[in-house]
Amino acid sequence: MKDDVENREDRVANLKGLGCSRKRVEDARFTQGKGNYVDDIKLDGMIFGDFVRSPYAHARIKSIDAAAALEVPGVLAVLTAKDLEPLGLHWMPTLAGDKQMVLADGKVLFQGQEVAFVVAEDRYAAADGIELVEVDYEELPVIVDPFEALQSDVVLREDLDPNAPGAHGPRKHPNHIFTWEAGDKEPTEEVLANADVVAEASMYYHRTHPCPLETCGCVASMDKVNGKLTLWGTFQAPHAIRTVVSLISGIEEHNIRVISPDIGGGFGNKVGAYPGYVCSVVASIVTGKPVKWIEDRMDNLMTTAFARDYHMKGRISATKEGKITALQCHVTADHGGFDACADPTKFPAGFMNICTGSYDIPTAYLEVDGVYTNKAPGGVSYRCSFRVTEAVYFIERMIEVLAIELDMDAAELRRINFIRKEQFPYTAALGWEYDSGDYHTAWEKALKAVDYEGLRAEQAHRVEDFKAGKTRSLMGIGLSFFTEIVGAGPVKNCDILGLGMFDSCEIRIHPTGSAIARLGTISQGQGHATTFAQILASEIGLPADSITIEEGDTDTAPYGLGTYGSRSTPVAGAATAMAGRKIRAKAQMIAAYLLEVHDDDVEFDVDRFVVKGAPERFKTMKDIAFAAYNQAIPGIEPGLEAVSYYDPPNMTYPFGAYVCVMDIDVDTGVPEIRRFYALDDCGTRINPMIIEGQVHGGLTEALAVAMGQEIAYDDMGNVKTGTLMDFFLPTAWEVPNYETDYTVTPSPHHPIGAKGVGESPHVGGVPCFSNAIQDAFRPFGNRHTNMPHDHWRIWKTANALGLHD
Amino acid sequence: MIPAAFEYHRPKDMEGVLAVLNEHGDDARVMAGGHSLIPMMKLRMADVPHLIDLQDVGGLSGIDISADSIRIGAMVTQADIIDHAELASVAPILREAALQIADPQVRYMGTVGGNVANGDPGNDMPGLMQCLDATFTLVGAEGERSVAARDFYEAAYMTAREDEEVLTAITLPRPQGGYAYEKQKRKIGDYATAAAAVQIVKDGNVCGSAAIAMTNLSDVPVFSEAAGAALFGTSVDDTALKSAVSAMLDDIDPTEDNRGPVAFKRHVAGVILRRAIERAWSRA
Known part of the structure; x- marks a missing residue:
């Protein structure tokens, strides 16, 4: 029998399981125009x-x-x-x-x-x-400014009782939706009042749109x-x-x-x-x-869901040496005409309270005011977990502003404030328990990969040349270190309309050793049919190529909360592994029966159960599958099926270290991205090729948002960017080459240690691109300038700093 | 994105085209590549009850290069311009400009004739043709007439072409000297924030002649005689560059849009023009 001659390595390769850059099974139909949209x-x-x-x-x-x-x-x-x-x-x-x-x-x-x-x-x-x-x-009268909305006599929502509380508590004004708080207000104020150094910034994270191609x-x-x-x-x-x-x-x-x-793409829309x-x-x-x-x-x-539109005001304090002591954030959130954000019920501002980022900040306070305006409703999480892009942009800008205040290198400031490896699981000041991380290792690896010191030396030289009139180009080094919070989520605190945010997988093994698995999620380009089969292949020892993954039909798939917020791998991926383990447990009993030994005398080995100490005595999963359907095994029901509903004990916390190098034409405002390095740690890596594809896609959407993509309104509430002529959707021409890298810090609570990756590059990429622009102008006094960094806004920054004669 | 109902005409010859035009007047529009007109119809911003497709009309797709002039048929596409080796050698500015128009898919369909005839101030070819002192051939019921590109544009989408006329060809003298087409745009497929076409002749060490036009900085392409004159007889040094830019800035009249406010556009126009002149001069 062929199984006898295969060595173990070949048997592992044959499965195309975890860690294999298996080609996407979806692509055959998509590249041939055979998709069914x-x-x-x-x-x-x-x-x-x-x-x-x-x-x-x-x-x-x-x-x-x-x-x-x-x-x-x-x-x-x-x-x-x-x-x-x-x-x-x-x-x-x-x-x-x-x-x-x-x-x-x-x-x-x-x-x-x-x-x-x-x-x-x-x-x-x-x-x-x-x-x-x-x-x-x-x-x-039209109100497009949320600050004006909170002052105006014009009531937008005449259907609501102005004195009645909203879904998230009391309302301060007829155009006010909610106030949401996290952390400790007074202690934060107190630390800020007595701090060595306090840096402040007001930033507007502009309104944009996920704009899926379909x-x-x-x-x-x-x-x-x-x-x-x-x-x-x-x-x-x-x-x-x-x-x-x-x-x-x-x-x-x-x-x-x-x-x-x-x-054809969702991204929250x-x-x-x-x-x-x-x-x-x-x-x-x-x-x-x-x-x-x-x-x-x-x-x-x-009209269909926009993203962001957060006016954020922050204060951050530190010791003279740069150790951060407190963070305060206030958000005025423009929700448009109706509050149609897509967040877990108890989180009207999503997970904005992840805004302490990757840093050990002892005291923090966040307050978010949601406001009605005459703009389209939405507020979805565009390629990010709930409001995490806003949170990470906020903290990564605050770090840069604090570095300016301290006259300190921003990479060093991050390094001395990272949560240390031994602090995990780490409970942040705004409430989250970070499951795992090794930020210092990732940061050092990233800085070394780009020769950070060399870049800073080159930049300093460029500034001298600029001041001497030898060049009109400035160089920016964008840094970002992000921690995502994905995989919503534990049912105890995450639900949507009362539906707990678990997810599910149901597996049927067919008699001849192939399988179908159905999940409560739905791929929109993520490659679930490829990667979930890989998870299962490693769990049940049948080749990924013999496993069909099916999603999206409520008559056949088990109930699940769907795909967004990078939750498919952390939640449905976990359900898949757990369902696979149920299959394996039953298979073990069948194998023991067939091999005429006790259940505990067989062990799983890649694609088979072997008798302990006698590897020549084994039954492959294929043998076992067939036996499940044709043998009457005492005490065991026929068939080989399992279902798992997985309620994760915690979120997962992927992280990453990004560096962008940009040259900026001061006279025209045209930036050129010379280099983009992205290190992602998404825990266990299921399919490195798909991860790389996800990183490229997320970075490209980050490029879009940071550099020009916006939904802009005029004072009359007319949308100025309603077509792709004005709404920036990058093409191959605008996209730089990305260098990807990784570290692996498995999630301790996920069955296979995976954390999710689809949104990380977007979350980390936006501040990285923005920081590169801001950093270029730092030597000339720039503290903060708002996105999107399109040509005229970059030019405006240069102009305001007196860089045009 | 669905147009109102329209009648589709596909005549085999120019007589057929003119017949439809004469019958329906300004209810009829000719279409070359359609990449400007069709989106406008889909947005219902252009009402075209009778659409005349020029695809089957022969004799409009040639590029003829003679000893002193170049004739480009109206249905020549941007891709044809880019791929034509001889044209690239005798008038390289055309290729340099065409490569900066939209993207390859659009350039396979978009035509030079449509680009100049439409009167869209964002289009690149009108300014370029003014720089090159091209002449447009218009055919109507009364026969053929020629209009200089520099006299053709009256206002946005308003040109010297009568409703019943068809622009059939563009004729230009063989360009002399150095050239540059410099364009700043936000992304692929965008119209220019500012674009400059410069053709410059070096006579000894000084400028023997210079023709300069810019795009998307007014409701018409801007051919600035004064900017060219500012370079004439100079060594195209910093002073000359400054006066050329200053002359051009007197002639442009940009408006604010999503690309930026007027101050930005004027500044960028100056920078782009300066770069175009410097590059053209370096090639002269």
């Missing part, structure tokens, strides 16, 4: 819906006249709030405990808001119909014969969507099937529920036909 779904009799959207950011709707639209050949219906009201569907709950208009109910609160839903036989008729729906608007969309199909609703869509959390649809429609959950087909889903479901119920709704690019950028 929601817009590829075509059903008999399918009709289309699209929105009449508000051109105004704040207006009262006096009337809607659809008569002309209904005359357009092919237009079947025009839904307005009045049509949805009898069903109680003109408003819907948001993930943040607020409610949101499905269709404008008397007024609009942001430009692009959904006003009416035109249903037609094809998209062309729908588009023509939209043009002819006459809406009479009465313009109202926009949001769905197909709703109500089968009136059997009463079942099938909803295909771009859902990052299909099971949660099913529950939400059930709660708001009253259709029982077993009669709802939600399917996420292939998804596809977590929430949108009016398009509700309207499509209603339209399908009304017409009895499948209804498709697909956003166009402008709809996506202007």
Whole structure:
């Protein structure tokens, strides 16, 4: 038998398990145009819906006249709030405990808001119909600035009782949503008041957008014969969507099937529920036909969930030697017209309280005020765990500002303040328990890899040349050290709409030794079908190539909370390993029976169970699988299946050390990224190639956000960046070469020690790019300048520092 | 992103094109590569009840180089310009500029004729053609006429072309001397924050002639006779560069947009122009 001649190394390689750069099994179909995205779904009799959207950011709707639209050949219906009201569907709950208009109910609160839903036989008729729906608007004063909103007499949300508390406690003003605190206020004030050195900074983390290449969309199909609703869509959390649809429609959950087909990127944009889903479901119920709704690019950028928009004000104190003593942060968070953030219920500002970063800061206080404005709702976590990008940007800027105040090297300042290896598990001043870390090793490795001292010497030389008029180019060295907090999360403190944030895996081993595993998550490009099969291959000893991974169909997959916040590997990956171990436990009993020894006398070895001390006596997992289906084994049920629901004991805390070297043309504001080095520690590395791909992607989105990507509004609430002409989506041309590196500090509580990596490069990359810009101007007095660092803003910084004659 | 209904015409010859134009007047628009017009139609910012596709009209795709002039058919694409070895040798500025327009996919479709005819102040070719003193051939029911590129642009999207005319060719004298097309943009596919086309002739050690135009700094391309004149007869030293830049700054009239405010644009225009002149002079 072939198994006999294979040596152990070959058997390990054959599995393509943990640590193997297995090629992505998804790519064969994606690279051949054989993916199946929601817009590829075509059903008999399918009709289309699209929105009449508000051109105004704040207006009262006096009337809607659809008569002309209904005359357009092919237009079947025009839904307005009045049509949805009898069903109680003109408003819907948001993930943040607020409610949101499905269709404008008397007024609009942001430009692009959904006003009416035109249903037609094809998209062309729908588009023509939209043009002819006459809406009479009465313009109202527009507020796009959250600070102004908190002072204004203009009440944006007339539907809310101004004196009643919101979902997260008391409200200070009709346009105020919540105040959320972490840490100790008075002790922090006291340390700051008596500190040797205090540095302050106000920074605006601008509004941007995840902008997945595939926009949001769905197909709703109500089968009136059997009463079942099938909803295909771009859902990052299909099971949660099913529950939400059930709660708001009253259709029982077993009669709802939600399917996420292939998804072309999500990055947080596809977590929430949108009016398009509700309207499509209603339209399908009304017409009895499948209804498709697909956003166009402008709809996506202007209306479905944005990210960031945090005004952050910080103070940080230290001893003269640079040991940090306290950190204080206040955030004014612009949530737009409705609070539709996608955060765990108890965390209205996400995990912003990870803002003490990678540093041992004894005292800290954070306060976040959420505010309504006339902007689109959202506030999702764009390629990061909940608000972690904001938190890491904040602390990595505060460190730089403190270094300036101390006249100290910023790398050294980080080094002397890192949480030390022996301090883990480390409880931070704002409450989190960091599971593991070895920051000093990573930092030294990074600084050595880039020859940090050499770079600083070169930079100093460049500054001299600049001052001597020999060059008009400055050099910036961007540093960042980040700690992510991912894998939400322990059910005891993380839920969304009351749904605990566990995840799941169900495995069936087939008689001939192949398998299918289904998970509660859904890949949007992460390569789950590749990596989860690798986890399982190592756990159950069947080759990854013999394991199918399936996600996204609520009728077949076990319940899970979906994919965002780098939670798939920490949570569903753990469930996969645990389910695999259940399989293995049963396999052990079968193997012992077949080998006629006691259960404890066999041990697992790569792809088989062997009799201890007699490796020539073994049963492969393939043998065992077959036996599970064809042998009557006393005391053991036939079959080989397992399911695991995993509630993680803690989050995981991936970290990394990044360095960026940039040359900046002072006269034009054009930066050139000369080098980008990224060291990531995501614990156990499942597939190094996929990790590298994730790092490249995350860094590229970090480049975008730091260097130009924004959703900008004018004073009238008009979106100025509604197309890809103005919204920066980097191409191969703008992207530098990335050098990737790693250390491995396994998570102590995760079954295989993995921590998640998809979002780390974004979280660490944004401050790194920004710090490079800021650092270039440090010798000329720059303390802080806001992102995005597009040409004119870089030029403005140089200009304000008097660098143009 | 779905256009209003329109009639699609695909005539086989110019007579057919003119017939549709005459019948429908300003309800009809000709389309070359379509990469400006189609997005505008999809955004419903351009209402074009009759779209005339020029693809099947013959005789519009040639690049003819003679002893003293170059004739480029209106349907020549940016990619054709880039790939044409002889053109790259006799008028290298065309290739240098074309390589800075959009991205390869757009350049396979986007045409020189469409680029100059559309009257979009962001397009690169109009300024370039003014620098090169090109002449546009317009064909209408009354026959053919020529308009100098420097006289063609009236305002944003307003040109000397009548609604019933088609721009069929661009003719330019063989460029002489050194050249440079310098463009600052935010990213691939973007219009210029500022772009400069410079063609400069060295006569001994001094500038024998200079033609300078800039792009996206006014509602029309900006050919600055004064900027060229400021270099004439000089050794293109710092003083001359300063006066050329100063002359150009008198002629541009940028507006604020997402690329930045007016002060920034004026500053960058000066920097870009200076660099273009220096590079052109180094090649002269």
